[in-house]
Amino acid sequence: xxxxxxxxxxxxxxxxxxxxxxxxxxxxxxxxxxxxxxxxxxxxxxxxxxxxxxxxxxxxxxxxxxxxxxxxxxxxxxxxxxxxxxxxxxxxxxxxxxxxxxxxxxxxxxxxxxxxxxxxxxxxxxxxxxxxxxxxxxxxxxxxxxxxxxxxxxxxxxxxxxxxxxxxxxxxxxxxxxxxxxxxxxxxxxxxxxxxxxxxxxxxxxxxxxxxxxxxxxxxxxxxxxxxxxxxxxxxxxxxxxxxxxxxxxxxxxxxxxxxxxxxxxxxxxxxxxxxxxxxxxxxxxxxxxxxxxxxxxxxxxxxxxxxxxxxxxxxxxxxxxxxxxxxxxxxxxxxxxxxxxxxxxxxxxxxxxxxxxxxxxxxxxxxxxxxxxxxxxxxxxxxxxxxxxxxxxxxxxxxxxxxxxxxxxxxxxxxxxxxxxxxxxxxxxxxxxxxxxxx
Amino acid sequence: xxxxxxxxxxxxxxxxxxxxxxxxxxxxxxxxxxxxxxxxxxxxxxxxxxxxxxxxxxxxxxxxxxxxxxxxxxxxxxxxxxxxxxxxxxxxxxxxxxxxxxxxxxxxxxxxxxxxxxxxxxxxxxxxxxxxxxxxxxxxxxxxxxxxxxxxxxxxxxxxxxxxxxxxxxxxxxxxxxxxxxxxxxxxxxxxxxxxxxxxxxxxxxxxxxxxxxxxxxxxxxxxxxxxxxxxxxxxxxxxxxxxxxxxxxxxxxxxxxxx
Ligand code: SF4
Numbered sequence: 001x002x003x004x005x006x007x008x009x010x011x012x013x014x015x016x017x018x019x020x021x022x023x024x025x026x027x028x029x030x031x032x033x034x035x036x037x038x039x040x041x042x043x044x045x046x047x048x049x050x051x052x053x054x055x056x057x058x059x060x061x062x063x064x065x066x067x068x069x070x071x072x073x074x075x076x077x078x079x080x081x082x083x084x085x086x087x088x089x090x091x092x093x094x095x096x097x098x099x100x101x102x103x104x105x106x107x108x109x110x111x112x113x114x115x116x117x118x119x120x121x122x123x124x125x126x127x128x129x130x131x132x133x134x135x136x137x138x139x140x141x142x143x144x145x146x147x148x149x150x151x152x153x154x155x156x157x158x159x160x161x162x163x164x165x166x167x168x169x170x171x172x173x174x175x176x177x178x179x180x181x182x183x184x185x186x187x188x189x190x191x192x193x194x195x196x197x198x199x200x201x202x203x204x205x206x207x208x209x210x211x212x213x214x215x216x217x218x219x220x221x222x223x224x225x226x227x228x229x230x231x232x233x234x235x236x237x238x239x240x241x242x243x244x245x246x247x248x249x250x251x252x253x254x255x256x257x258x259x260x261x262x263x264x265x266x267x268x269x270x271x272x273x274x275x276x277x278x279x280x281x282x283x284x285x286x287x288x289x290x291x292x293x294x295x296x297x298x299x300x301x302x303x304x305x306x307x308x309x310x311x312x313x314x315x316x317x318x319x320x321x322x323x324x325x326x327x328x329x330x331x332x333x334x335x336x337x338x339x340x341x342x343x344x345x346x347x348x349x350x351x352x353x354x355x356x357x358x359x360x361x362x363x364x365x366x367x368x369x370x371x372x373x374x375x376x377x378x379x380x381x382x383x384x385x386x387x388x389x390x391x392x393x394x395x396x397x398x399x400x401x402x403x404x405x406x407x408x409x410x411x412x413x414x415x416x417x418x419x420x421x422x423x424x425x426x427x428x429x430x431x432x433x434x435x436x437x438x439x440x
Numbered sequence: 441x442x443x444x445x446x447x448x449x450x451x452x453x454x455x456x457x458x459x460x461x462x463x464x465x466x467x468x469x470x471x472x473x474x475x476x477x478x479x480x481x482x483x484x485x486x487x488x489x490x491x492x493x494x495x496x497x498x499x500x501x502x503x504x505x506x507x508x509x510x511x512x513x514x515x516x517x518x519x520x521x522x523x524x525x526x527x528x529x530x531x532x533x534x535x536x537x538x539x540x541x542x543x544x545x546x547x548x549x550x551x552x553x554x555x556x557x558x559x560x561x562x563x564x565x566x567x568x569x570x571x572x573x574x575x576x577x578x579x580x581x582x583x584x585x586x587x588x589x590x591x592x593x594x595x596x597x598x599x600x601x602x603x604x605x606x607x608x609x610x611x612x613x614x615x616x617x618x619x620x621x622x623x624x625x626x627x628x629x630x631x632x633x634x635x636x637x638x639x640x641x642x643x644x645x646x647x648x649x650x651x652x653x654x655x656x657x658x659x660x661x662x663x664x665x666x667x668x669x670x671x672x673x674x675x676x677x678x679x680x681x682x683x684x685x686x687x688x689x690x691x692x693x694x695x696x697x698x699x700x
Contacts, residue, residue: 396644403559404646412561426506427545431562434521438557 002069009070013063020062021055028054042317044283044290047248049256049276056272057258061142067091068146072211075148075168079156080179081352083227083265084203087219088211093145095164097262099130103306103418105141112419114139125387126418128164135171148172150210152203154179156358158390175210177203181353185360188353196349221344227265228339228351233273234260235333240280241324242375245289246297247280250323251313252290254304260332295320296439299372301327301398302383302391303417308425315429319436325375327368331356334367361394365401372408378439379409386416411435441467443495446486447690448514449523449683450478450507453543453571453656456686457482459489459499464530464691468492469683478507486513502693504685506544518692520685525549525557527688528652531678537648539638539667539675540684541657543571546638550645561644563637571657573609577630580610581623588627588662595628609633631663635670642671650674654684 028051035046067073074090076082082092102108108126111133116122120132134140151174153165162178169176179199182192204215237256240247248256256276263269283289298316300323305312316323335354340347356364372380380402382395395412402408413431416422441461448457452474459468468489475481486501503514504523511517520542528538528551535553540546550558563570578584583591599621601612609630616626642651650673653664658681668675678684 400646409559427562430506430519430521434519434557434560437519437522438560 001071005066005069006071009063009066012066017059017063021059024058025051025055042292042314043249044247044288044292047252047276047279049272049279052272052275053256053258056263056268060262064091064093064142064146065144066146068149072149073146074150074152075165076152077154077157077161077165078261079161079181079352079355079357080152080154081200081203081348083224083348084200084220085150085152085207086223086227086265087216088207088213090150090207090211091146092262093148094262095131095168096127097258098134098140098142098145099127099418100306102130102134102141104309106307106420107139107141108307108418109420111137111139112421125158125160125164126416126422127387128160130418131164132167135168148174150174150207151176152179153177154181154352156181156352156355158357158388160389175206177206179203179352181358183360184353184358184363188350192353193346193349196353197345200345200348221341223265224339224344224348225341226267226270228336230260230264230266230269230273231333231336233270233277235330235336237273237277237280238325238329238333240277240284243284244297244376245287245291245294246322246324246375247283247288247290249290249313249317250300250326250329251304251309253326253329254306254309257329257332264332289322291317291320291322293320294322296378297322297324297376299323299325299327299368299375299377299380300383301368301380301395302385303328303388305383305413305415305423306417307420308415308423308428311425312428312432315432316436319433321379321436321439323381324377325371327356327364327371330367330371357390361397364394365398368398368402369406372402372406377408379411379435381435382410382412383417384412384414386414386422387418409435409438441493441495443467443493443499445500445502445690445693446489446495447523447686447688447693448482448486448501448503448505448511449520449685449689450474450482450503450505450511451542451544451685452506454682455481455485455505455507456683457485457489458680458683458686458690459493459495460687460690460694462694464687464694466680466683466687469680469686471682474507478510479512482507482511483513500693502689504689516692518689521547521549521557521560523685523688523692524654525551525560525688526555526691527684527686528654528678529555530687530691531680531684532652536652537642537645537650538678538684539642539651539653540655541571541638541653541660541663542655543575545570546641546655546657548638548641548645550648559645561641563641571655574630574634574657574660574663577609577613578627580613581627583623583627585660585662588631588660589665591624591627592631592662592666595622595624597625597628597632599625599629601626601629601633627662631666632670634663635667638667639670647671648673650676652676652678654678654681656682658682 075093108130112129114133115129259269335351338350399410402410444462502516503511538549547562549560552558
């Protein structure tokens with residue numbers, strides 16, 4: 001870390017970024033006011049929270065450009081225990097979140113091709129390929145991504161993340177911590193918890209080495225508690241969609257998920273979800289829905305098809321179909337109840353290992369059935385994601401369980417969350433339309 | 441003659457159109473290879489049916505198929521799934537599992553006793569489970585559909601092809617030919633691979649007690665027989681097998697007109 005980088009970073013963080021955000025927010029607020037009361041068919045009125053979200057993400061990615069050399073930087077997977085890193089003052093980069101952003105902005109394909117040209121197989125997850133392409137070409141829609149001082153990967157999402165981070169460790173020549181969470185069958189075992197807790201201590205040691213700082217236990221408790229509150233606040237936002245009509249579609253939730261993925265454990269994340277909650281609550285009390293004519297309610301399984309969110313949400317909304325819940329958005333809220341401030345380590349071990357991707361199929365089926373009941377779903381769309389094998393495996397069995405055992409109409413949509421070459425919009429549209437026709 | 445409606449199925453390989461009478465019977469039909477300009481082709485075919493049956497310009501038209509959105513003047517536009525479901529239920533008059541082998545995709549549709557589509561499955565993005573796959577391979581071997589069945593009967597089934605990707609399968613076949621493998625064994629291997637692929641599509645919806653077939657692929661009697669054998673269920677070809685989608689569209693047009 002150099003003093004000049006630290007000064008520059010402080011200036012950017014405290015002066016330039018807030019100024020940039022204010023200017024951007026002013027422009028967005030003006031255009032929002034102009035559009036606010038205009039009809040937005042087939043959707044309901046626009047949400048002001050979107051402007052807040054843009055501000056938050058802009059600030060995060062903008063200050064990130066100047067972070068390396070000024071503060072320690074860690075690149076971590078979405079399922080890694082970020083709260084452990086917060087007390088050390090790391091700027092956190094989530095390559096998955098960045099890759100999703102690339103996909104939304106339609107930049108992922110070129111980055112994937114770049115990675116493939118360097119010899120990475122097309123069967124690899126498109127998040128990994130997008131990240132490799134971005135690292136190797138230096139291209140990103142966010143201007144610049146700071147280089148890491150530490151890499152943390154966690155096996156609770158998949159094994160791809162393991163090989164992916166090994167490649168990054170070689171490329172950047174920085175330490176990598178592999179956080180291993182045993183797969184949970186049934187309710188899990190106590191010795192798994194012991195095993196995970198031991199790794200928390202190892203990871204803390206590694207953070208101390210990389211940053212030259214000692215762990216402040218109070219800070220750890222503070223951020224862990226805050227992380228848990230953020231997850232609970234996100235859960236409360238999602239729960240509002242139990243109302244009829246639902247005030248938000250799952251497609252909106254895919255966009256509003258950004259802060260809970262990238263800023264969990266920070267106060268700004270919590271205040272954002274409180275703002276979003278209040279705005280949605282107001283919609284509920286006034287009976288305003290996210291789509292104009294909610295006739296049927298659906299569940300979405302798996303990651304979003306980032307590059308097709310707009311097309312899909314419009315096609316479904318036009319038919320009067322609203323997605324009111326998803327296993328994906330739920331994943332950032334579902335384990336928060338495990339947290340216990342009096343036993344931070346053991347409760348966090350449960351929180352991180354009991355997520356949907358690290359549990360057996362029966363658990364997933366039960367979860368989907370519960371969501372369908374709680375949110376009164378008429379049907380479900382299971383996105384068979386070519387990239388994400390752990391999320392997609394077993395979906396045909398799930399479809400059977402939902403369809404035959406519980407009479408929930410289910411369709412499987414073959415696509416990819418990031419690589420548009422693995423999705424045929426024409427065939428996708430046909431399936432969606434045919435699926436909607438079966439409800440008539 | 442009295443015509444209730446016209447249905448048009450603009451598929452990827454062929455465009456089919458039918459005019460039906462008030463009882464739903466097909467009064468006139470036409471089929472042509474799909475042309476690049478689907479709009480004018482559809483207009484011409486509809487016009488042809490109108491003059492053949494003497495029906496007026498106010499006869500309701502419904503369209504389905506990949507080119508459905510290109511059909512101007514179509515009152516109602518429905519997906520192939522719904523169209524095939526309606527057409528097949530009308531022809532069979534009972535709950536059934538329909539296997540439609542079209543040029544661009546194969547679909548399996550489970551139709552309830554009420555006539556509603558209960559569930560469906562389609563092949564994924566590649567051509568391996570489509571009519572196009574068989575067409576390419578049979579063309580390569582210079583064999584017509586009518587020659588397939590006797591060849592399958594003669595074959596011992598001693599050869600199999602591992603690739604169901606159209607492009608790779610073609611090169612695999614070339615190497616089998618180069619090794620002097622008899623053509624009927626190759627034809628068998630290709631059809632067995634196809635039946636396996638379409639068979640698993642059927643099984644996605646659960647094992648049926650019987651299957652009914654439609655689409656261009658239903659003209660291949662050898663394939664129908666092999667698919668039935670593979671699934672261990674009787675396989676029947678629906679009458680008017682290539683016009684099931686167009687019939688479903690026409691029935692939809694008629695019911696829309698009748699306000700049903
Ligand atoms: S394979 Fe799935 S879980 Fe793993 S990084 Fe890709 S999207 Fe995430």
